Amino acid sequence: MRIFQLGFLTAALCCAGCVHGLAQNVVTVSECPGKALPLTFQVDCTHVADPAMKQQCKIFAQNQACKVFFAYRDITGINLEQDCSVFKYTIWDADQWQHPRGEGGFAVRCGAEIITDVALKIDSPIGTYDVHEILHVYQEDLGALPYEHILFGPSMAEARKRIGDNKGYWDAMTQMKEGMARSRIAFDKGTVVGDQCVSAEIYTEEDLYLKDPRNVELMYRKLERGRLKDQTDRERRFNRMYDVVSGGMAKQFLLKYCPVF
Numbered sequence: 001m002r003i004f005q006l007g008f009l010t011a012a013l014c015c016a017g018c019v020h021g022l023a024q025n026v027v028t029v030s031e032c033p034g035k036a037l038p039l040t041f042q043v044d045c046t047h048v049a050d051p052a053m054k055q056q057c058k059i060f061a062q063n064q065a066c067k068v069f070f071a072y073r074d075i076t077g078i079n080l081e082q083d084c085s086v087f088k089y090t091i092w093d094a095d096q097w098q099h100p101r102g103e104g105g106f107a108v109r110c111g112a113e114i115i116t117d118v119a120l121k122i123d124s125p126i127g128t129y130d131v132h133e134i135l136h137v138y139q140e141d142l143g144a145l146p147y148e149h150i151l152f153g154p155s156m157a158e159a160r161k162r163i164g165d166n167k168g169y170w171d172a173m174t175q176m177k178e179g180m181a182r183s184r185i186a187f188d189k190g191t192v193v194g195d196q197c198v199s200a201e202i203y204t205e206e207d208l209y210l211k212d213p214r215n216v217e218l219m220y221r222k223l224e225r226g227r228l229k230d231q232t233d234r235e236r237r238f239n240r241m242y243d244v245v246s247g248g249m250a251k252q253f254l255l256k257y258c259p260v261f
Helices: 056-076 116-120 133-142 152-163 166-189 196-211 215-222 231-245
Strands: 019-022 026-029 040-047 086-092 105-108 111-115
Touching: 026 056, 040 056, 056 086, 056 116, 056 133, 056 152, 056 215, 086 116, 086 133, 105 133, 111 116, 111 133, 133 152, 152 166, 152 196, 152 215, 166 196, 196 215, 196 231, 215 231
Parallel strands: 040 086, 086 111
Antiparallel strands: 019 026, 026 040, 105 111
16 A cells, blocks of 8 residues: 655755655655665654644654664565655554554555554654564565564564664563563463464574574575465474574474474
8 A cells, every 4th residue: 555645745854854844744754864765754644633742753754764674674684675665654643543443553565554652652762663563564575474473573672772772672572581481381381372383483583582683684584485375384484494593403392383394
């Protein structure tokens, strides 16, 4: 879904030389200080009522364009600009949200729709940003996934670290370790709920990341792309990747809960 409304943007440049805006409703970032930006980021805050929240739109746009984009480009090895000339965020107040209640964001082709509380109220040293919905768009390049949030734990933690949100990074690491401890108990007791193979894959990717953060880049680069809808095929592709990244150490664990490779 590409909704580009660039024609009505003012040509006035902000003091940083890279952000355009019209009454703080729409912010466009087309370049970043000291480095070329190969696509344009647009943030539409028309549906944000609070003027104080609209003040955050410029910071959000700059962080997405000049920090998050480059972090995920390095982490995933995926060049988003090959498919998207413009990445557009539309931010909505909760009472105007156009999607099912309970969902804080919704990724679309070359963009995302996201509620104000999720997009503009992050408390971090660098200001507000999004590392979740944009990752869904990056992962379209991976083909069919065994689970919609596969690789999300390591990817988002690493992205937070690289963009300079140290608190967010350590919070994510703590949550990851606590989640792994609970999963380990569930595996040992045989009380895993839901798809056991997907649970084993998530446990494996987080374990690999905690052992060596560089493994998150390898996971993206070693994964075979595939478009088959069969769940077993999706799991096999990812399991082969986990085993390669682990140096052959992950296979024994994964085979307890997943189909053969």
